[in-house]
Amino acid sequence: MSRIGPSLDRLGDRWRYALVGGLASVPFTAASYWQTGSELSVSPVFFGGLLAGYLAQRATGDRSGVGARAGLVGALPALWMLTDVLLATSALAGPAWFVAAGTAFTVLMGGVFALLCLALTALVGAVGGRVGGWLAGVVGPRRPPAAGS
Template identity: 40%
Template sequence: MTETWKYALIGGLLALPFTALAAWRSPENISLGMVVVGSAIAGYLVKRRGGNSTATGLRAGLIGGFPAIWVVNKLFWAIPSIPNPPWFQAVGVAMILVVGGIILVVVALFGVIAGRFGGWLAERRGHGGTANARGSA
């Protein structure tokens, strides 16, 4: 397992239960705060080892924010219960798929931004992940 995936799993699995709880309690009002925190932690940790904080944040965001897509499940079950012509139901399914894609893009974007922030924070604190070029004095 690469360090990118290792730290993405740490950050994503940190956020996953909180996102799942938010999606279960109030599916129409999900907070992605823990996705941001988990992705920032993952970006910070991987940057300390010289890894790519953007890729790690993206993966951590998708892992931690995946429960946000569970909202789409309720929409799929609502389509057959409404008496509409088949073409209208097909349009409804297409719209739900688009909404699911938008949710994934938003979660991934939050993860990327937070991962980059975590990487920036690691660099600010002196963790570039590279060997000391000046040598020891």
């Protein structure tokens, strides 16, 4: 039987664990934004990166790149903030040239804002991934002592 649509089997190990950590952080990031209405908390992204780094280190022995990818996935609620900014543009009034310039400026700055949010969450996720990988080494299975020790 053939499969229709994407499969997690086709993804590499890094993306598989990044999706687990990133998607685990999305509800908490969205809830923090929904509660405040204007602020985005990146602590859920840190813990999502931590989870991704921990799982990747335990399963594959390599955590590189997993935390940053989890941070990018966890940044999806930050893009909702962009719609709020663009909706504020509809309240502009004045001459046509002013509304056009204001809309263009808002779209440009919205893009810059989105890139900065993605970079920040990737950085926070990468830090979380490193901490998670370190934790996997600390609390991982202990090797039995060598004979004669």
